[in-house]
Amino acid sequence: MLAGFFVRTLLVLLPTFGLGLGFVLPLLGQPAWQDRVWGAFTVPVLIVLVYDIVASLRRGEVGLDIVAVLSMAAALVVGEELAAVVVALMYAGGQFLEAFAERHARREMTALLARAPRSAVRYRAGGLEEVDLDLIVPGDRLLIRQGDVIPADGIVASGLAVLDQSALTGEPIPVQQHAGDQVMSGSNNAGEAFDLTVSHRAAESTYAGIVRLVDGAQRSKAPMSRLADRFAIVFLGVTVLIAAVAWFFTGDPVRAVAVLVVATPCPLILAVPVAIVSGLSRAARHSILIKGGKAIEALARVNSLVLDKTGTLTDGRAKVVAVNVSDGADPDEVLRLAASLDQASKHIIAQTIVAEAQGRLLKLAVPSDVVETPGEGVRGVVEGRSIAVGGIQFVMSKLPQGTENRLQAKKVAGAVIVAVAIDGHFAGEIRLADELRSGTQLLLQRLRMLGVQRIVLATGDRSEVADAIAAGLGIDAVRSGLTPDQKVLVVLSERKNGPVMMIGDGVNDAPSLAAADVGVAMGARGAAASAEAADVVILVDHLDRILPAMQIARRSRFIALEGVIAGIGLSLIGMVAAALGYLTPVEGALIQEAIDVAVILNALRALGDGKLS
Template sequence: MSNFKKFIITVTVGIVALIAEFGFKQPKIAFWLILLIGGITTISMFIGMIKTLKSGKYGVDILAITAIVATLAVGQYWASLTVLIMLTGGDSLEDYASRQAGKELKALLDNTPTTAHLLSDDTVTDVKVETVKIGDRILVKPGEVIPVDATVEKGSSFVDESSLTGESKPVDKTVGDELMSGSLNGDAALTVKVYKEAKDSQYQLLVKLVKESAARPAKFVRLADRYAVPFTLVAYLIGGVAWFLSKDPVRFAEVMVVASPCPLILAAPVALVAGMSRSSRHGIVVKTGMTIEKLAKAQTIAFDKTGTITAGRLFVDRVEIADSAYDRHTVIQLAASAEQASTHILSRSLIADAKKEKIKLLPSEDLEEVTGQGIKATVDGKSVKVGKAGFAHTESHLSSDETAVFVSVDDQFIGMITFKDVVRKETPETINKLKALGIDNISLITGDKNSIAQTIAKQVGITNVHSECLPEDKIAILKNVNDSERPVIMVGDGVNDAPALSIADVGIAMGAHGSTAASESADAVILRDDLGRVAEAVNISQNTMKIAKQSVLIGIFICVFLMLVASFGVIPALLGAALQEVIDTVSILSALRAKNDR
């Protein structure tokens, strides 16, 4: 039976008991009704407590059991009913809090696009989104959700990406720009070219995360359990002394009612859910409350290089001219024009550079992609080849660290364009923020050569470098981190990072342009293409746990104070039970502070 049903039954029994005693003057019926529901609840809680003890843990449920039994034993059955209502209501609220963990993301499921407008010879056909293939052209109408990851081929529009990145300001998208599935098109139609199938697109990644969270709900740790033994001993000590000195067992019951642990049990879950909600507003998907706790205590963090420390996108570095009839502008124009219909990563880099330098692309025809060699197209009536050196009729003298394409016109080599991966502009600041948050053990773990890794690490302020690592090497490095330097965070974005993300105490995936495998393996996913969100995730987690602990301690201190007052017989059992609502409210309001940005 769900906790909410238990709460409804308890309230219903309470109403019937009230009618019996005050409507029909039958206090015995009221007593037996409350005794029945109290006995059933107590037995259920006792069984749960035994299971907890068998697992080697100790909780505060024993105080709730004692309060119910003690109040029933001394005839304070209305106080017992109040405690029962608060306990079942508290458990219902905790269940509700767990469900709320993915609420802001679950809305995505209701908006999942199911159809796409496929363009073929200027004819529009509605097809199922899962049938759309890479290279297909589709029409996105004004106000529609973009169904798959694609590149704008025609048109310009403002696109709302807030459901994916948390960024409220619409982004201007024009020809050559990438669109994430799940974002909302503005007031202009767009013709786009698909570069990821629906199953691999950004929107479906989020849907998978939501379903995963639903199948594996957050397991909230009751912070109150860490204080359970001393709190329980203090409660029994105060109650026992009050009973011994007054010779009145009612005094013990009054103390136990005030010691009911409801607010302590609620404080941590409410704070954790609030922290997860705050994270999602900042473009960070945190899958479980346990992840928040680990992030808050993290001592070590390791980064992959490509796509994580660096942008993961190649940028044009230099252009070497081989034919004096051409200049830099013309070589890039011809190469980018020929590549504009290609989905290769270097094609997107060329087009992005041309756009940045405001170079107008020329119409291209007869595109032919030669596997493993490059592309061939007719641009402005000329046969343009872009690809490997031999394909472009020349020889390569590049070092093994360089990436380049060679360009020929009418089988005459005219120039070479080299590319480089650059450090994200926010990376150095992110490293400094992590150090300020108390994470001093920062490593770079990459498959790149040592010379490249050392250069990148020096630029961003990382001194501990592991280079030329295979996926199994990354796992070994993370496994060998000392216990005193844990929890350890691993941040990556590629398929080869997925095993490392799984083995780390906390795996964080750069999900905006990263692989689906990495995001599914991770405990948290950064939806914005911004490494600074990693430091933000740690900051939010630390703040959340600080507030959670404060809220638990506030509840404990108020309870201890009221127990001391109740030991003098000043607080009747029924009033003591009612005062628990005050402690509930204070603890929950304190915990909800975790949802606010500082």
């Protein structure tokens, strides 16, 4: 569109000022200028409208804007300048509301690359130098510091890499990579510093590929036309036919102009954006950001749902789910001693155990003589007792020869087991897992009641983890071990069943969110990339907010359709009356104003609570 939000605002102000000035001029003794002023302030709106129509026709789109052009131009030709400026004001007001809806909904979102590194630390001439990513080439040796985002794909050259790959794979539990192992760009170094040998330029690496996928998916998604424009061709034909018949049988072009003025689809143009803005405002009260009318319409028609696992179906954070002890030990005491020692570790699992102990209000002691083996475990002294915490192999290696782990804890897919030894004895295991969100089963049942006929789980996790999470949820299909581009294919394949909604939260979900008919991002803790690519962002960490989002979208769309149908009906009645000579162009414009008010009041019902079942 030629006119941005600023121009749309200006186009409303111009006919408003011109209309008022025209009424003031006779009071100033200048009545001869009245019609000229009204005509002059109609022309800017007419020019912009013609430009927009030409651009739309080049795209193969036919809209109701053509009727507005015909009515304004015809009114100016036959000397009905007042009718022309009133129509210009009505049309510009509708365009402004539509632009305002999009501007209001699309708040400034963090760009996808905001998380990406801009530079890297490279070994060169026996020292270290910080260089731009563009200067990194395959074969370069980089120092990846704790907390750094991996800037390019590569191989661990030395040291143990403890990587948080949740942004790429959705798996919340860090993975260990040893010397010689491949590392994906976009991963976060959750452990100690290590060296990386670059295998691909930054622009050719995994993270950059995700950026390109998002861009391609967004550009390939066909834009939806405005709701009212679906009636454009038929309504336009009926309007021209009635106007032509009136002119032909009466020989009076003013009657044809009156028909065109009454037919100006301002109530249609207004009904949709007002209902949309109302729906957006109501959704915001539920902490749901819907990015404009296209998103609301798509959300109202969803038939299939594709769900990410980590951070969507699950909480997205590993939590302590069980403390299993041996030989009658006290679980809280085992957890307290383990957490006391883990205070000395920066490892994310250690921090999770500390947080759990603190959440249980356990009094932690200060550890001493702490020795940490990165990525494996930590040992030390707590309150005079020798403690070892870490992987089972690490802990068993600290116990006397022949000591057995008599604890037979049932293995759970996706869970991490942290072993604990106290004073040379195996004391127990702390189990951590990313749990299913509470109420998920009921949520999926209610989504089916809203018309979602097919639900698919699509995740980068292993199949056993995905199957364990999906068990008992009534999910129609599980797709596991997916890369970002494979998730896009899952979304596209589901389109054969109807409009698809994708819900996710990570960087790896961004391309599939962009490819879906409506992408929904968990924005409270999700990645900026997913929020940028999505059509709907849930601003709190509650998946069940998708229910009011869909209900609000459906109600807003229904109310908008009511306005469209009512507008067409009332306009047809007015057109017939104008053709029969019962309405002048100015009277037709005023009647249209009355119809506008009725349609706006109806559209504002979308602000109300209605019934959210």
